[in-house]
Amino acid sequence: MAERHSGGGPADRTLALLWRNQHPGPATKPPLGRRPTLDLNTVVDAGIALADEKGLAAASMNGVAKALGVGTMTLYTYVPSKEELLDLMVDQVLAERALPGPGEPRPATWRDQINLYSDQTRAMFRRHPWLASISTIRPPVGPGMLAAREYLLSACAVLGLSARQTNTAALAITTYIDSAAGLEAESEQLERSTGQSHDAWWNERYDLWETYFDVERHPTMTAIWNAEGYGDGTREAADESYRFGLDRLLDGIEALRDPG
Amino acid sequence: MAERHSGGGPADRTLALLWRNQHPGPATKPPLGRRPTLDLNTVVDAGIALADEKGLAAASMNGVAKALGVGTMTLYTYVPSKEELLDLMVDQVLAERALPGPGEPRPATWRDQINLYSDQTRAMFRRHPWLASISTIRPPVGPGMLAAREYLLSACAVLGLSARQTNTAALAITTYIDSAAGLEAESEQLERSTGQSHDAWWNERYDLWETYFDVERHPTMTAIWNAEGYGDGTREAADESYRFGLDRLLDGIEALRDPG
DNA sequence: GTCTATTCTCGTATACCCTACGAGAATGAC
DNA sequence: GTCATTCTCGTAGGGTATACGAGAATAGAC
Structure with a gap:
């Protein structure tokens, strides 16, 4: 039987991160130890910005850390793993929509x-x-x-x-x-x-029509093409x-x- | 201006691979040099089988090569890059459908x-x-x-x-x-x-309803839930x-x- | 002022990934 | 036998995530 109640599993930890801005949290204990240089929202925002500008692959742990001017491993203070970071990026972006x-x-x-x-x-x-x-x-x-x-x-x-x-x-x-x-x-x-535009991409495949395309096997495609459909x-x-x-x-x- | 005609670009090479079984090819020259131990169809089939059984990540160049009992780099004799291998896997699978x-x-x-x-x-x-x-x-x-x-x-x-x-x-x-x-x-x-079943996955997120979910902000979800919708x-x-x-x-x- | 517990920082190492390069093996033609 | 050609694949280099652990910074106690 799987546990039914909150047991501090990985899913609960992820939920706590996802809802961090909506839910107050049990109690703000006084800060102890070295002060963090970043916070989670900053990390998530950096990930989103990087993915927006240079694609999802650029939002690697290394990439995000470099963009923030910290060592790669520092990110793991704020996020348990890359998977969670991605979850946080996704939900934040989903929330951007202005829906009443x-x-x-x-x-x-x-x-x-x-x-x-x-x-x-x-x-x-x-x-x-x-x-x-x-x-x-x-x-x-x-x-x-x-x-x-x-x-x-x-x-x-x-x-x-x-x-x-x-x-x-x-x-x-x-x-x-x-x-x-x-x-x-x-x-x-x-x-x-x-x-490269969509058209340019098809042009690059000019050989398809020239060499491989069989009109007899694709009569409807041909007809729609001829009708400029x-x-x-x-x-x-x-x-x-x-x-x-x-x-x-x-x-x-x-x-x-x-x-x- | 992009080239409009077949110029032997990477797209043409990929097309030739994709249509290899439909199109005879210009002329079968006599074999020269060392004989290959595999052929392209075998490589593609191995990639598909591996992805089917152990997920797309298992169909790495290393993984496919190991499954075929050859060195990783040997695959590059048959396929210009992993991207092309994936294209070939995809089109083969698309073709499996029995459509008149x-x-x-x-x-x-x-x-x-x-x-x-x-x-x-x-x-x-x-x-x-x-x-x-x-x-x-x-x-x-x-x-x-x-x-x-x-x-x-x-x-x-x-x-x-x-x-x-x-x-x-x-x-x-x-x-x-x-x-x-x-x-x-x-x-x-x-x-x-x-x-883990879909239900088990939701059960793991029991904390969502317990701690975070706000009924006032989600009245319709609540109503549908109550109506077992x-x-x-x-x-x-x-x-x-x-x-x-x-x-x-x-x-x-x-x-x-x-x-x- | 010093000591200590706590927390954050991040270099190093491991285990993957793709693939450029090039040495060596196999083959057919001469 | 020699040679051109083709296939094989080890090594190396640059990428990825992340476990581990040493060191730095901080707050409070004394």
């Missing part, structure tokens, strides 16, 4: 409430494209993640579906928004970091694709609303 | 055709959960990726939408299916590899969630069909 809490003013319609979540999430991924390359199963359960879930669930709750279906609908919406927004941001960031690769085209998928998903969910 | 090509028998209705893609893709992710942790922007453009795209587009083509909308619809469908199936497989694999964490519940999202998305797309 319970009782605060919010858009009038269900769709606009979802669209607010969508806009805020896309902006978040644009600011922090490295987020897309972090697995979201078993995420850090910190204030940022919980606040976003609460908002999305509360938006879906107005549809009047069962509790089970409300949850499932919210899940489908996050799945689509988070992954589509992540892909979008990752693509834009790749264009910036490699200096692939769009022009601009940001606007990508935006339109994103909206199309989200709008259709919301259409489908809204159709379940009490058919009165 | 043009002219071959396929399910009668649009929805069943999409469902076939969904089933095959979910099974693929279940067999190869490491696939979920590989970025899909700028994927390997090999036979596996192209065949799947062709199938999905041909399924969407029967809706009678414009070429542009057909492509956009297919994009939305892959976005949902690929990410939801990836998450599902990643979660199942984590349960296997860590030996979160399901029981079983495979069936996850399956139901997956289907719900996909069905709603397909509902929304189908509603665009000529409203006759």
Whole structure:
């Protein structure tokens, strides 16, 4: 049997770090011993800044320490391991989204409430494209993640579906928004970091059409290409694709609303 | 200006590897020099097997070489770098899906055709959960990726939408299916590899509800919890969630069909 | 002022990762 | 047998995370 109560395990330690800014803590004992030169928020901010500017790989323990002007091992005073640092970076970034809490003013319609979540999430991924390359199963359960879930669930709750279906609908919406927004941001960031546009990338694969592509095996792709169905690769085209998928998903969910 | 024609760049070399089994090649010159002990397909298969069994991290150059009983550097005879090996692993796995090509028998209705893609893709992710942790922007453009795209587009083509909308619809469908199936497989694999169920993982975070969770800031979550809206964490519940999202998305797309 | 308990700092070492280089082994052609 | 060619793979170099332990800084006791 796994322990059911707080036992000071690694998960409890991580939770304490995640909620450090919301929860007062038992009691502030008088400081003893050598004073720290940094604090946890500074370390997390440095990690985020580094990942934003130079990619997730640059946010190594060595990299973050150098950016802060301390030795690598000093970071381990503030964070038990790199894994926890990443969790803290993620939840902080999740919390950046300006989503109204319970009782605060919010858009009038269900769709606009979802669209607010969508806009805020896309902006978040644009600011922090490295987020897309972090697995979201078993995420850090910190204030940022919980606040976003609460908002999305509360938006879906107005549809009047069962509790089970409300949850499932919210899940489908996050799945689509988070992954589509992540892909979008990752693509834009790749264009910036490699200096190679999406079109240039395809041009580099000119040989594909020249040498390997078999029209007979790919008639639909060929037809869509001939009808110029692939769009022009601009940001606007990508935006339109994103909206199309989200709008259709919301259409489908809204159709379940009490058919009165 | 970037070069427009095949110039033997790194992209062309990767394409040649990806299409090695489809395309005969210019001419088979007589073998010269020492005979190789392996071939590329063996190396790729070993990489896939290792990633399947012990995770993507185990499919290191060292790990694959050891599994094949050769020195690490020997692999570089067959593959220019680890990046290419990964591309080859991915496209091979993408090609595993049994999706009918043009002219071959396929399910009668649009929805069943999409469902076939969904089933095959979910099974693929279940067999190869490491696939979920590989970025899909700028994927390997090999036979596996192209065949799947062709199938999905041909399924969407029967809706009678414009070429542009057909492509956009297919994009939305892959976005949902690929990410939801990836998450599902990643979660199942984590349960296997860590030996910790989803429920056990939440139990380990008992302190969250005990110490940190604020009911006033999360009324909807609380209400859904009290109404037992979160399901029981079983495979069936996850399956139901997956289907719900996909069905709603397909509902929304189908509603665009000529409203006759 | 000195001593001590406590805490923070961080150099060193270990165990991985990818891969550039180059020496040596195997092979077919002559 | 010699030679060009190709494959094999040990070594080395630069990257990653982090365990360990010596040393520095600080607060309070005396």
